[in-house]
Amino acid sequence: MTHQAGDTAERDVVLIGAGGHAHVVADMLAALGRPVRGFIAPTDSTVIEGIDWLGTDDVLAEILPGTADLAMGVGSAGDVSLRRRMFDGLHWAGHLLPALVHPAAAVSGGVSIAPGVQVMLGACVQAGVEIGCNAIINTGAIVDHDCRIGDHAHVAPGAVLCGDVTVGDGAHVGAGARVIQGISIGEDALVAAGAVVISDVAPGARVAGVPAKEMRG
Numbered sequence: 001m002t003h004q005a006g007d008t009a010e011r012d013v014v015l016i017g018a019g020g021h022a023h024v025v026a027d028m029l030a031a032l033g034r035p036v037r038g039f040i041a042p043t044d045s046t047v048i049e050g051i052d053w054l055g056t057d058d059v060l061a062e063i064l065p066g067t068a069d070l071a072m073g074v075g076s077a078g079d080v081s082l083r084r085r086m087f088d089g090l091h092w093a094g095h096l097l098p099a100l101v102h103p104a105a106a107v108s109g110g111v112s113i114a115p116g117v118q119v120m121l122g123a124c125v126q127a128g129v130e131i132g133c134n135a136i137i138n139t140g141a142i143v144d145h146d147c148r149i150g151d152h153a154h155v156a157p158g159a160v161l162c163g164d165v166t167v168g169d170g171a172h173v174g175a176g177a178r179v180i181q182g183i184s185i186g187e188d189a190l191v192a193a194g195a196v197v198i199s200d201v202a203p204g205a206r207v208a209g210v211p212a213k214e215m216r217g
């Protein structure tokens with residue numbers, strides 16, 4: 001496995017965001033035993049139990065790259081643009097967002113995991129898989145052998161990718177969707193929750209249903 005989850009394990013982590021995804025990432029950091037310095041959010045109105053609010057995005061300028069790891073607490077439910085933009089900005093500013101793999105995820109040996117990837121509780125990732133930066137393999141998702149998951153892509157909770165599936169950069173595979181072996185899902189495409197994908201999905205397309213067909217409108 002080439003993920004970086006253990007590379008900087010002693011360093012403080014600053015959590016970006018305070019919504020639902022941030023709560024899950026905070027829980028994963030606790031499970032990994034990572035010390036969390038605090039979270040950054042637009043206001044202090046949101047509470048993440050046991051974690052202090054550090055301030056707004058302005059605080060990031062005071063955190064020197066190399067003095068703390070960052071963890072992306074901004075998720076996506078179909079539109080990855082905010083998460084992608086934030087990751088790219090932080091990455092180019094020199095911050096390290098290490099890959100985070102929940103200890104209760106099952107990740108085979110020989111899996112390649114880029115910086116910023118988050119593999120959540122109960123996910124299963126099989127041999128030969130490659131996961132691009134900032135991608136999410138969400139709760140209970142199954143990514144079978146030799147799949148290629150693009151940068152910023154999101155495999156949502158309970159989705160199943162059979163072997164040798166390609167998910168393009170920025171694509172979203174919705175909750176509980178099923179994708180049969182060998183399928184290619186194009187960049188920035190969206191597979192709706194519960195869909196069964198049996199043919200390739202074009203870049204930017206939105207498909208839904210069983211079997212999945214292009215959505216109208």
Ligand SMILES: CC(=O)SCCNC(=O)CCNC(=O)[C@H](O)C(C)(C)COP(=O)(O)OP(=O)(O)OC[C@H]1O[C@@H](n2cnc3c(N)ncnc32)[C@H](O)[C@@H]1OP(=O)(O)O
Pocket residue numbers: 076077078138156157173174175190191192193194195208209215
């Ligand atoms: C931890 C987390 O929570 S991570 C988040 C995981 N969440 C997901 O993966 C959700 C993915 N999103 C979806 O599946 C959404 O339903 C989308 C993006 C496909 C569609 O959302 P919207 O653009 O808001 O579409 P909207 O709800 O208006 O529905 C438009 C049409 O598509 C249909 N439709 C919407 N979702 C689906 C679906 N999953 N399967 C089949 N048809 C659907 C609707 O019934 C409606 O049909 P109609 O025009 O005949 O009435």
